Amino acid sequence: MEKITMLQGSGGAATAALIDEIFDSAFSNPVLDAMEDAAVVPTPAGQIALTTDSFVVTPAVFRGGDIGRLSICGTVNDLLMRGAIPKYITCGFILEEGVEVSLLKKVVASMAETAKEAGVTIVAGDTKVVNGHGEIYINTAGVGFVPVQGTGARGTGSHGERSEQGACLPSEKIISARNAAPGDAILVSGTMGDHHAAILSERMAIETDIESDNAPLVDIVKNLLEAGLHIHVLRDITRGGLGTVLNELAEASGVSFEIEESTIPVSPKVRDFCGLLGLDPLYMGNEGKLVCILPEGEVDAALNIMHSSRYGEKAAKIGNVMRSGQGDSTARPSRERSGHVAQSPFVPRVVATTPIGGRRIVGVLEGEGLPRIC
């Protein structure tokens, strides 16, 4: 079986052959094929969004996806969450000696296919080989364009057509974690925890057919923007899970969230998996799900758009935004015995009504989500 060796990281003929054989053939486009030190690309007027992310998942190929697809989805989704339409991607590979060439080809083909699906062009890349045991690490960076005001997503064509000098969105209009407002509704685009459960089950060799949800959310976000909805917040639900994300958003916006646990979509398989291991789907990561916060009156329109995407069929409204502190008064303490009353050092941001009608405060993920032992 052919494997990557240190020779292929030399920068010489072997490196060139590797790039030719694996990367260029999969990613080929005029910008990349020019093999310059940097990509020079056209931009429309307005604002650009930039982001970067690194991917180190083990195993590199898992049910429903692989590190290549993940590396495109992660960066594309981060751009989308600011209301930017993703356009260009760079990718850096760090390969440990011993990577099987067939695996690398599979990962690269998957990246190319996902980039095509997401409508992004891979315009620059880099490859290094280091000592190790055959792991693949990928860094991607992405550039996206924030549609100019009033033109929806259409102002973001690849060659800057419809560009208007200075037509930047004012900062308060740009989708941001800080914009959740009392009276808004909180939506999620689908079931929680699928990616996390898929990876964990692979690592633990637990028989299940749970698949990762890794997906680029381009059509959902593009359609939400083009519909002219007043989207205040978008956030992809990755590490830390929904519970952590909601806390971050509530804090950034200076508001409280009230959520109804029974409305949070979780697939029966993931629910069983979590039950088995003592995990909480609220703290399980995804790679193709988002939180959308927008005015209550636009909920139906937004859900219709999400439901029409293959990645949003299970989208649901899960709660509402309240004024800061408004949501916590009924999560009543009842465990203190007299004489032991201590002041709570916490400001609750997210309060959930549980399926049996109890109230609990939802905190951020603490610790490492270790499985229970009894």
Add this chain to the structure above:
Amino acid sequence: MNISDIKKYLHDYDGPDMSIMEVCGSHTAAIAKNGIPSLLSPHLHLLSGPGCPVCVTPSAYVDRLLSLAKDPGVCIVTFGDLMRVPGSTPYNLSQARGDGARVEMVYSPMDIFPLAAKEPDTTFIFAAVGFETTAPVYGLLVDYAVKHHIHNVKLLTAIKTMPEVIRHLMESGAPIDGFLAPGHVSVVTGVHVYEPIARDFSIPFGVSGFSGEEILLSLYGIVKARGQGRVMNFYPSVVKEDGNPEARALFETYFEPADACWRGMGTISGSGRELKKDYSWLDAGSEGLDRDTKANPACSCDRVLMGKISPMACPLFGRACTPANPQGACMVSTEGSCFSWYVNKRG
């Protein structure tokens, strides 16, 4: 009684104050997750007991593990919960691994055998911590090692039993009026093991499942039976009256009762299990681990475990002691009462 009647009863309860202890860490987590305290009358108090196995493991045990881990010919094999439990100093297995020790996290003790087969010159030591629930799996592990003559697998044991610690709590005057008894333990032990304690202290036990409804139903039964020495099985779909005699028999082939040291509570007679003499060649030095020193002198895990104070009354809680930087074992495990309170801000 349907569930809404039960909820109404527990919410409107106006009788004498009652403190009910959940002994099992899984119950602690489930109570928080379901928001059960918000559904109860102010006259009903829930207390978390010593039912999280890593929380009650004394510092000497962790110290021994850490010292074994220093040997380059040794690999420690453990469940994840134990990784960040401090010994007599804040140093833990996770840090030891960072410093070069070999520590493997597994989800089933039997996972140790494929590891051991690959490296015959390395000694693989399983950190065998747990209650009656986990004990049968250690029985299986020993059975396999004995029958296959595997000599590079050993156990460092800290196996504990529930009835003895519950009796100890009652004898030491803990303010408890009823027990939510652990369903998982009872799957193995059956329900009769609690009957002598229930009788001696005129206190009700409700063997409970882990869903919100099951916990509410059991609490209702316990409140109704206030002052009565009864054991009630509210989890009959899973728990048989006699438990699982085959699992117990396999375990008892290799293990026998012993005294055990509990974090914060000291040595409780007959509350542990250790390998029988004939199988001591499988033991990695579990004897005499009865020292228990706090890594942080202000840590109140001991009083929390006995239901004497709530986690919030500990001076370190949420300040010096958080899940990211636990000072005591109760803040480490997802089933520890301090962790559960911290994460769910359980009032």
